[in-house]
Amino acid sequence: MATAVAPRDDFAKPAYVLSGRRYDHYFFSTMALLMLATVFVGFARTYYLKGFFGTPPLPGLLVEIHGLVMTSWVVLFIAQVTLVARRRTRVHQRLGVLGAVLAGVIVVVGVATGIAAAARDASPGPPALQFLVIPLGDMLVFAILVGTALYFRRSRLDIHKRLMLLAAVNLLAPAIARIPVNFIATGGALAFFGLTDLCILAWVGFDTIRNRRLHPAFLWGTLFIIAAQPLRLMLAGTDLWLRFATALVGLWK
Numbered sequence: 001m002a003t004a005v006a007p008r009d010d011f012a013k014p015a016y017v018l019s020g021r022r023y024d025h026y027f028f029s030t031m032a033l034l035m036l037a038t039v040f041v042g043f044a045r046t047y048y049l050k051g052f053f054g055t056p057p058l059p060g061l062l063v064e065i066h067g068l069v070m071t072s073w074v075v076l077f078i079a080q081v082t083l084v085a086r087r088r089t090r091v092h093q094r095l096g097v098l099g100a101v102l103a104g105v106i107v108v109v110g111v112a113t114g115i116a117a118a119a120r121d122a123s124p125g126p127p128a129l130q131f132l133v134i135p136l137g138d139m140l141v142f143a144i145l146v147g148t149a150l151y152f153r154r155s156r157l158d159i160h161k162r163l164m165l166l167a168a169v170n171l172l173a174p175a176i177a178r179i180p181v182n183f184i185a186t187g188g189a190l191a192f193f194g195l196t197d198l199c200i201l202a203w204v205g206f207d208t209i210r211n212r213r214l215h216p217a218f219l220w221g222t223l224f225i226i227a228a229q230p231l232r233l234m235l236a237g238t239d240l241w242l243r244f245a246t247a248l249v250g251l252w253k
Contacts, residue, residue: 027210028161029085031203032078035168039074042175043067059120066113069106070171076102077168084161096153103146103167110139112252119249124177125188129245130236134189137232141170141225162207162217169203170225172196193229200225 045053047067058064076099083092114135117123123131149163177184177192184191204218235241 027207028081028165031165031169032081034199035172036074036078038172038179039071039175042172042178045180046178059122060116062109062113062116066109069102069109073102073106073168073171077164080164100146100150103143107139107143110142111136114139115248115252118245119252126236129242129249132245132248133232133236133241135174137228138171138173141228142167144224145170145221158215159217162215163221165203166200166218166221166225169196169200172199189229189233197226197229 040048046055047058050058058067076095080092080095080099083089083095114132117135118128118132121128125131145163145167149160149167152159152163173192173196176195184195187194200222204214204222207218208214
């Protein structure tokens with residue numbers, strides 16, 4: 001029987017045909033594997049299989065570390081989903097401490113990598129100082145989503161796991177941008193942001209149909225991710241941003 005208090009680790013449980021726990025295992029496990037495939041395909045030529053493609057070496061140790069910590073995040077995400085599916089909740093919680101630390105490392109290394117790229121004038125198209133708003137914005141959105149998810153890790157597991165999923169999907173944009181497909185390569189931010197948003201909307205839509213209502217964490221988290229994208233693009237060419245980016249790069253040099 002439904003009660004006035006929302007369950008801690010389920011959402012709209014009476015609406016499920018399968019049990020809420022069983023559905024969550026299928027849903028989050030599938031999302032984790034799709035993210036792994038996207039990251040691998042996107043970075044195969046420049047990172048994972050660069051020896052087979054004759055790709056030039058990465059520009060410095062920092063970029064190597066960045067690739068390592070981002071790969072570790074994807075692997076950890078899959079491990080956490082698997083642990084929950086196998087009901088290894090205590091191990092999941094203990095590993096979550098490592099996840100919180102790794103998330104902090106990702107933000108620090110991600111910011112440093114973005115600034116270092118701007119300092120050596122590396123950009124996929126637009127001026128490097130303008131493009132710097134993209135990786136720094138990714139790190140800000142990621143930090144807010146993960147931080148909020150960690151806040152709800154004990155009181156509202158339904159919020160926690162959905163925000164963690166959104167945080168992980170938010171980081172797919174760089175991988176999608178590197179998938180060797182012509183319309184992505186020529187489409188710029190519209191292509192890789194748009195495809196990332198389509199992934200989010202498809203997964204949120206599936207979850208909504210399955211539960212017969214939109215989960216608030218998916219609603220506000222998705223709006224936050226999508227709204228942050230055009231705001232970054234509008235900010236990129238302003239004098240305020242260019243002065244800020246110039247100061248950051250100056251400190252790095």
